[in-house]
Structures are given as structure tokens and as C-alpha cells.
Amino acid sequence: MNSFEGDTADTGAGPERERFLQPVAGGQRVTVMLAAFEGWNDAGEAASDSLRYLNKLWGGKKVASIDADEYYDFQFTRPTVRRNAAGERKIKWPSTRIYKASAPNSNVDVIFVQGTEPSYKWRAYTAELLVHAEALNVDYVVLVGALLADVPHSRPIPVSTSSDDAPLRERMNLEASQYEGPVGIVGVLSEVALLAGLPTVSLWAAVPHYVAQAPSPKAQLALLHRIEELLQVPLDTHELAEEADAWERGVDELATEDPEIAAYVRQLEEAKDTADLPEATGESIAREFERYLKRRGQDRP
Template sequence: MEHPHGPYSGTVTTLDNNSEQPGIGPFGVVRDGADQETVTVLIAAFEGWNDAGDAATDTLKLIREQLNAKDVFEVASDDYYDYQYSRPVIRRPLTGEQKLHWPTTRLSKASVPGTNLDVVLLHGWEPSYRWRAFTAELLEQAAALDVDFVIMLGSLLADVPHTRPIPVTLTSDTEELREELDIDAPQYEGPTGIVGVLSHMAALAGFPTLSMWAAVPHYVAQSPSPKAQLALARRLEDLLGMALPLEPVVEDAEAWERGVDELASEDPEVADYVRQLEEAKDTVDLPEATGDAIAREFERYLRRRDDRG
């Protein structure tokens, strides 16, 4: 499959570790880089099968709200959705006026203040049919919006304890990104959702593509899952060199963990199971050096301090 507007001619921006330019990251995003060439990153998340605990779509909604992203495109819902499966929703705001919301997929766009980064946010429902036409239409819009990179967000249920940091796994079909970020190619084989399909088709079309998955504890699968949302948001901060006001999400994540602690304490079998997961997680993490994690946290602190002036 070719790029919708011809073969993709973009190149992956690499990080020069000897660069004197402050704040440069693997995607070419520069802090205080308003005079630099704009880097446009598409960040996508879909409700449904690839969105355990709504962590992926909640992360996207957070970015949209904080950056005040404006809608730039909407797919024709009737072409892709079975309304008996993805039903429209009636809402009544405080005004009392009834509003009908149809399942759809939208693209919105915003600039990140203080950087040379533009983000295109792709938020939607997994389509019911015509997936190839659906992905082709979205990639055509990505090309028209001069997207340089694609980041796919997802969340899945896993055997992880709620008391430990939520694991976030990065994979890429793009060799340059794998080398730059020291990550692996995806190894999964089996049924996939629209996140996997769009990621695959974007890579074939020539877009440098990265997939980011958060692991949600399977025994607390219901939404919301603010701790997984926080893990995804922080990883995006690290990759893109931007600062998001995450204090409300931090508070929600702490309250969520306390709530799960209380529920687990009331059931000895669940409490014992959580302890087993903790031991397994700690055994795996024990040999891992903590220097990188400390460095990332310090970089986040500096970004937020700069944004506060």
C-alpha cells in the first residue's frame, strides 16, 4: 500500500546525543522551539476492544481538553458502524435540551505551547465493517495534515498488580524508531483490533509508527482506570517533550488504588492473589537499573517548572 498522496517521503528525525539544542527528543520535538520546523504527530485511540478500562481514550480526551484541540475531520458514520452494536447515545445537558450522539471517529488538531509540536488526535469507535476503507480514509487525512509520525494508544487486561507502576509497552514496525528508542518489533500473533490494523497499514503507507500499550489489572477491569491513564500520559510526555497538567489524574489514580486496596482486603483470596502478582513483578524488576526512571522523572519536573514560569 502506498502513501495516500504518493510514496511517503518523510524521514525519521533522530536524536543527536551530542546536540547542543536543549529539549530535543526522538521525534524532533524541541522545547522553546517555535522557530523550528513543525513536527506533526498523530495520536490515536479507539473505544472498544483495544481500550481496557478506557485508559487509552481517556488519555486522548485529556490531551484534547488541555490543548483545546479543534475538530478538523469526521468520518461518515453510516459507512462504517452498525448502530445495533455501537448504539447512539442520548444525553441531556444542564440546559435540559436533548442531544443525540452518534458513534463516529474524529480528527482534531492543536499546537503544543512552547514547542515545535503539533498533535493530531484521532478518537473514535472501532468500526463494525469496511476496515480497509476506514483505515485508507484516515491515512489520507493524515497525509493531508502533514503528519510525520503515528502513535497508537491501547490498553489491555493483564496479570499485573494494581499496587505497582502500570507497565507500558512500546513496539514499532519502523526500524529507525526501534533503534532510537531501544524497543522491539511487535511479536504478537492472533486476532487484532482496529488499533493493530491501523498501525500496520500506517507503517505500510510509510508513516513511522509506534504502538504504546498499558497493562490494566484484569481483576479491576471496569472503567475508569486512572492509573493506566496516568502511565500512558507520562510516557507520552517523555516521548514528546511536553508537559501535561496531570495533578487531577494523579489524585484519581491514588484514590483508585486506595479503593482497590480496600476491596482486596475484604477478600483473603484476592489479597493473596495480589501478593503473588506483586512478588512476580518485583522479581522481574529487581535487576533493572533505576537510573533511567529517575532521569525521566527529573525531566518531567523541569518541564512543569518551565511551564509554570
């Protein structure tokens, strides 16, 4: 994937947005489905890795899965063999796994959908996912993707937020996607969820195309920060932030060894810095300060 399916959508600047999750009566819980798929929609595996990080952080428990035989070409997405703790060989089949977790100190439950983009029957596949969403009382859907883009590794990773839900766009001051062209399973699921009446947004992180290999911790971190804002739940990302810093230093070192790459990175940096100058408002600073205060309050005894 090398172009936004929501390339004109919000990237964090602009008018203040209302919250994604609407207030509910005291004691009621809200359920959000977070979905990411390995493959075409997952540059640097940033999208799938970000949900794996969050699922592990919150101790998600597997509640369902989708049978792989119906949807995968095993010559393209091959099963793998691994050894368990006892040294026994075990085949691991491609699949879509569904986990449930509760965000700490909040009324938000999260359904994680993690798997590989299917090979066949996308309409049946997304319909089956929506059956699980209904059974798990999902109220909102957040689809997470990553794409390759002409962005410098040394600047904040852009995350685009888009939605085809007109009332949601108006409430959150988002723009409609202007993208036309091939789509992955993320785009198909977005339409299906919207037709089912579920408020849906899509997040896309832009991964520097010259360091496309996995992992991409800086893009993961950018996606998690956006998810943190949508769910209004503080996340402990200190470990991942350290990995992102180490990743950036490693790319810096590689760039210094290749004059052409170094010159190209400087060109991207200059273009990015010039484009960002008019956007130097206080909103992003205020948003970061609010995140800091929430984490600080969470750390207090």
C-alpha cells in the first residue's frame, strides 16, 4: 500500500474536535472494535504490531476466531511450524483472532481483531466479522492501517484519520476521503461497518518508504497515541518510545553511510518543515499536555 485511502483526512491540526466516544450514563460501558490486518494495509507491520502491543498491555483474552480454510490461499499465506515449550512441533495456521480486554480505569471495553488480510470471499469474511461485532455488543469501530510514504524518519510520523460516516465527520471535524483506486480489507470492512450502523473511523500511519521493513516502532507509537486520543484512555508506551528512539538513531546511522540517502532525507525534512510552518498552532501542544497530565494522574498513588 503506497497511498492514503484517506489522503485528505485529518492529521491532527485544525479546529478542535469533539470526542469520538459519546458520553453514556453512569455505570454503562462502551465497546470499541480495533482491527488491523497483516499484508497490503500494514507497511512495516506498524498497524498489526500496534494492536499486538495494546492487546498485550491490557491482557486481552481470546474470545473467538475465524476459520482459515474458507478465506486463505495457503500457498500464498503459508502455515508455519514452531516448537512448543516441550520441544514438540506444532503447525500454526493463518487465521483471524478476536480478543477482548478492558481499558484500565475506564468504562471502555476493547475488541481486538488481528489477522492476515484474507485471500478469498471478502464480503463473506467481513459479514462474519460483523456477526462477531454484534455478538460482542460493539458500539464503535476503529480500523488501523499503515502505508509507505515520502516522509522523513526524523520527524513525527503522520497519522491520517478519516471516516465515511457523515454525522461522525461533522462532529469530529474530519474530511471525507478523496481516494479512488484499489482498496484492501480495511477499506471493505469500513464500508460494511458503516452500512451496519456502526460509527467507524480509519487511522493510517505514513511509514518512510526507504525504511519499510518491520518493525516500525515509531509508526506504532504514532498510531497508539491517536488511539489514546480516540478512546480517552492513557497508555503506557514508555517501552515502545525507547524502541522508537533506538530505531530512529539506527536509521540516522544508516543514512550517514550513504550520501544519496542522506541528501534525500534532508530534502524530505525540508519539505516537511516548510509544510508544517503554517500549522504551528497551540492545539497539538495542548493535546500533548493533556496526555501528560492524564499519565501523571495515573502514576500517582
